[in-house]
Amino acid sequence: TEYPFLAAPDRLIAIPAGKWRKLDEGVADGRLFPADLLARAYRKAAEGASRANALHYRDPRGSPRLRQEIASMLRRQRGLMVGAENICITRGSQMGVFLTARILIRPGDAVLVERLTYEPAVAAFRACGAKIVTVGLDEDGVDVADVERACRKHRVRAIFVTPHHQFPTTVSMRPERRLRLLELARQFAFAIIEDDYDHEFHFGAQPLLPMASYAPARVIYAGSMSKLLVPALRIGYIAAAPKVVDALAYQISLIDGMGNTVTEEAAAELLESGEVRRHVRKTAQIYARRRDAFARNLDSEMDRLIDYRLPDGGLAFWLQFKDMAALDRLEARAPEIGLSFASSHSYAAEEGTERGLRIGFASLTEEEAKEVLQALRSCAEP
Numbered sequence: 073t074e075y076p077f078l079a080a081p082d083r084l085i086a087i088p089a090g091k092w093r094k095l096d097e098g099v100a101d102g103r104l105f106p107a108d109l110l111a112r113a114y115r116k117a118a119e120g121a122s123r124a125n126a127l128h129y130r131d132p133r134g135s136p137r138l139r140q141e142i143a144s145m146l147r148r149q150r151g152l153m154v155g156a157e158n159i160c161i162t163r164g165s166q167m168g169v170f171l172t173a174r175i176l177i178r179p180g181d182a183v184l185v186e187r188l189t190y191e192p193a194v195a196a197f198r199a200c201g202a203k204i205v206t207v208g209l210d211e212d213g214v215d216v217a218d219v220e221r222a223c224r225k226h227r228v229r230a231i232f233v234t235p236h237h238q239f240p241t242t243v244s245m246r247p248e249r250r251l252r253l254l255e256l257a258r259q260f261a262f263a264i265i266e267d268d269y270d271h272e273f274h275f276g277a278q279p280l281l282p283m284a285s286y287a288p289a290r291v292i293y294a295g296s297m298s299k300l301l302v303p304a305l306r307i308g309y310i311a312a313a314p315k316v317v318d319a320l321a322y323q324i325s326l327i328d329g330m331g332n333t334v335t336e337e338a339a340a341e342l343l344e345s346g347e348v349r350r351h352v353r354k355t356a357q358i359y360a361r362r363r364d365a366f367a368r369n370l371d372s373e374m375d376r377l378i379d380y381r382l383p384d385g386g387l388a389f390w391l392q393f394k395d396m397a398a399l400d401r402l403e404a405r406a407p408e409i410g411l412s413f414a415s416s417h418s419y420a421a422e423e424g425t426e427r428g429l430r431i432g433f434a435s436l437t438e439e440e441a442k443e444v445l446q447a448l449r450s451c452a453e454p
């Protein structure tokens with residue numbers, strides 16, 4: 073071949089399209105986001121930026137107005153003590169995680185991840201030369217004793233966690249685990265990469281504040297507007313110490329120089345006008361109903377096949393199969409009916425880890441969810 077040195081990726085990270093339906097791992101329903109709201113915000117952003125002669129090359133850290141708006145949202149709603157100088161805008165939080173890996177990792181450094189975790193983040197760490205070391209996980213979050221053991225054995229540079237709703241299992245990390253993890257981070261001088269990908273969606277009690285709110289110096293906080301609005305905007309951000317922000321900005325200079333000014337100004341417009349808050353408040357009620365209906369459908373369609381716990385927030389269920397043969401049948405047959413979803417193998421950071429499916433419920437109407445669950449059941453049955 074022409075490029076014999078070019079290794080093909082072993083597994084595609086993006087979920088392939090399904091001829092009938094593609095299930096996600098917890099995404100907002102894009103159909104609920106009014107297109108005219110977005111169009112108006114873009115129009116205003118384009119006109120404003122043009123009038124201000126701001127359509128030139130600019131600061132790689134992102135639109136000053138959007139950085140202010142995000143800092144103010146994080147201060148008011150999530151307890152982070154941050155200003156615009158702590159914010160770097162990225163094209164999605166995935167880019168933020170990748171750039172964080174780029175600046176932190178030297179060859180041979182270890183990055184800790186839970187044994188079930190978010191594959192694109194692991195892949196980004198690996199791509200930057202990290203040695204991935206897995207640690208345990210239970211219904212209270214990461215196994216902190218395991219973290220300590222790993223720190224005594226490896227040169228640990230960072231841990232990747234999703235404390236609000238663990239990806240993929242949806243459990244939240246208990247406060248005492250969070251405090252112990254912060255102590256260990258101080259003792260062994262590693263960074264905590266906190267991916268807070270779906271902070272807004274909780275259906276019961278108020279959620280815990282992010283870890284970054286009590287240890288801004290130790291935590292590199294990755295956030296996203298993908299779940300708030302739609303993934304297609306590609307607006308994510310890192311909140312961290314200014315030194316980290318500047319190092320990320322340098323990487324952005326190497327990649328694409330800067331983000332899309334009009335999109336960033338439009339996002340700032342939506343935040344400033346309160347439209348984001350309104351949209352989230354409205355859709356959260358819809359998602360709460362969809363979550364309950366999804367659970368009822370799971371009980372009626374898949375009770376014999378799976379165990380699950382009702383997620384108290386987030387936009388997805390974690391389905392644990394009672395019999396792995398049923399899961400294998402399901403995964404083998406789903407493509408035949410044009411149904412695609414993330415592979416149960418994608419969550420395991422090491423061989424031999426238990427497998428399950430993470431299915432987003434928010435982007436499906438109740439009728440769609442019922443159809444999907446019936447289809448999943450029929451694929452799983454012998």
Ligand SMILES: Cc1ncc(COP(=O)(O)O)c(C=O)c1O
Pocket residue numbers: 097098163164165166167190234239267269295296297298303307308
């Ligand atoms: C755990 C987690 N982190 C990050 C992301 C990526 O978000 P973004 O669209 O901001 O890159 C997702 C999206 O599904 C996610 O589930």
